[in-house]
Amino acid sequence: MTFPADRLPETVRALCLKEQKVDVQARLVGHTLYMSCAVDGLIGVDLDFDKKALETLEGVMMSGTRASLSTDAKVDFLSVRVADARLGSSITLLRYVPDIKGILYMRYSRDEFESRLVIETDGAPDPDVSQEEQKDITLPDFMARLVASRLHRQLTGNPLVSVFLRVSQVRGRADGGEVVLVCVRAEDEPLSESSLDVLDAAVAEVALDVFKKYDPNGLLIHGLLKKGPPGNRPR
Amino acid sequence: MGLLRRFKIFWMNHWLAVVLIGSSVLLVLATIYGISKLESFYRTMTLATLPLQLLMTGFSAIIFVFLYSTVLQGRMGRLGKKSRISLSDVKVTFKDVIGLENAKKEALEVVQLLKDRAKLKAIGGNIIKGLLMVGPPGTGKTLLAKAIATEAGVPFLSISGSEFVEVFVGVGASRVRQLFKQARQLAYAHGSCIVFIDELDVIGRGRHFNSFGGGEETNSTQNQLLVEMDGLGEKTQNVVVVGATNADEGVLDKALLRPGRFDRKIYIDLPNLNERVDLFRYYLKKIKHDALMDIGRLGRRCVGKSPADIMNVTKEAALIATRNKRDRVTYTDITEAIERIDLGIAHPLSMSQIERENTAYHEAGHLVVLYTLHPTDDVFKASIIHRGGALGVVYHSPREEQHTSNRERILADIKVSLGGYMGEKVKFGVTTNGVSSDFAHAMKLAHTMVWRLGMGRNGFVGDYSVIPESQISDSIKDKLNNETYEILNGCAKDVEELLRADWPIVDRFAQELLKRNELEFDDIHAIFAEYGKAREQVPIQTVTPSDPPLTSGA
Known part of the structure; x- marks a missing residue:
């Protein structure tokens, strides 16, 4: 396996550093892989999501996807959280890993895949969410x-x-x-x-x-x- | 052959395969490396879909190759697969070429030049570039070319002129290039190569250019041939082009015949008597035949026949013998084969008695005039059985090869043609439309005598047919035409006198034809002998075998 279960958080972090040049915190809680990082300027002056921040988010999501598919750990959920301390808010993307396999195996359409993504926002600017808040998602x-x-x-x-x-x-x-x-x-x-x-x-x-x-x-x-x-x- | 040379030859012949295989191996190795570098999930997914992808790619490749080979290139630009003939396929030596002694002498010279090319180059000479064989069809041009290749021991590429011609412009020139490229490769490998182009006149005719500056498609093909034989580029390989054509030399383009291209010409004629006898001996050896058959007589019977005709006669005779349930071919089978080939298959028609009598007296008239007056021809058969569109026929041929015709002979031909008309006229007082082809023949001969050969009595000398009629005065035309009519009328009068004088013979022949339908040479001679009019038989020459066959060691 490319990402061994006992070293999954470390390898994910190394992957993000190497490919996206972003330092992420990764934790495996039960069957859920949590990833979080900080960005500067989630919202741009045009009152839309900053392109660079979105790219970071997509990159981290992609790295998490790759890791969760190519590991021997049983990962069912992938949560990626990006926080902007300046704005005082964060955005969390939550994916059910079998849905990712489903789109790769062309079981359903891209629109259907997009509709299976959980997008949440909150006012917690700190990317380091406490361990008590990170529980195994069912x-x-x-x-x-x-x-x-x-x-x-x-x-x-x-x-x-x-x-x-x-x-x-x-x-x-x-x-x-x-x-x-x-x-x-x-x-x-x-x-x-x-x-x-x-x-x-x-x-x-x-x-x-x-x-x-x-x-x-x-x-x-x-x-x-x-x-x-x-x-x-x-x- | 050195290792480097061998490698070069291998590369020239197989470079495409080497490149394709090498690329395929590199791609496979790159694929294996790439798959090994994938993450485990993607690697598993790729390997799982690999068989299906390979299958789909294979289908696409097959469809592409099929379309490419059939539509784009395969049927149009490529030479026939059998253009390259190896020496083991040819196996024809000078011994197998019967007759053609003069042609073989010239061919032997070419062979020795090819064999001693190293010595020739040391002196500073060059072997010939081209050899042109001109002659009627079926005289052995292709066979002689094969014998040259076999005796010289070099590769032999054979192609017909018609293979260069295609609907699409430029394909002919492309094929010429391909052919010579292949020849140069073979010459590089084996020292020399012979390219034989049959029916050279298809692409070798004089080039035509229209007023718009363009030309026919064969112009580009011929231009390419000229360049390949002796063009601007440095041609270091010994490629000898042997061309064969039935057409007259004047038909071919002068650029093709100039020194440096087809600078050697071999004229191959029809076989003479001795050669015909040798040919009959050669072909009869291959079939069971009557050992007592007079082959000399067969040779005399086949004046003007080519080796291909003689081969055809022996094959047809074998079929006739088989049909008649005989176990060997006899003289009768051969004569029947000759008649079948020359005259066509007999189709007896149901005719009324009056029509049969008309035909019988018509043919009897021809026969008597021919036998009595003709200086060179013998009558071999007279028949009133329908053949090839004619109700009857008198089959005759020269006793020996005739290369010219004098006045006496042409007049005899005219009289023979008018013999049928006179036979009907004397007997019945009226004639039929069966005389039309005879009249056309007689008229043409008489016209030629006066207008082209200066054989009239009025003293006009020259060929008046080459001058446009508008430039000849009416008085001269009238005189020439009158002379023609005089010849015809004079011949008709002579024939009438002859037939009336020998009417009992004519009548006898007519009755025999009505009774037996056909009369052979011996029957005809016997009847004339009855009336004391038999011609002195020309003794059949004792034919000796021709000179020992030419070999390359001679």
């Missing part, structure tokens, strides 16, 4: 975060939708066989019934799509719980 966790990520992208993709529904963030987690989605709204004003119906329908559609792909027999997930900020009607 498939239900991944599914929950994927649903949340896709909903977030749909809701924030069109600025008018985010204005009407007033949702600024969606978070997901798995809790004892249930996927819990938390919608963070910009205001505390309650949504109208019709707006809630629209939101419910969107959530159900995305969740159903994800569960069908990763848990078609319903063995892992048997419920979906939607939560809003205080004052909103729980569903």
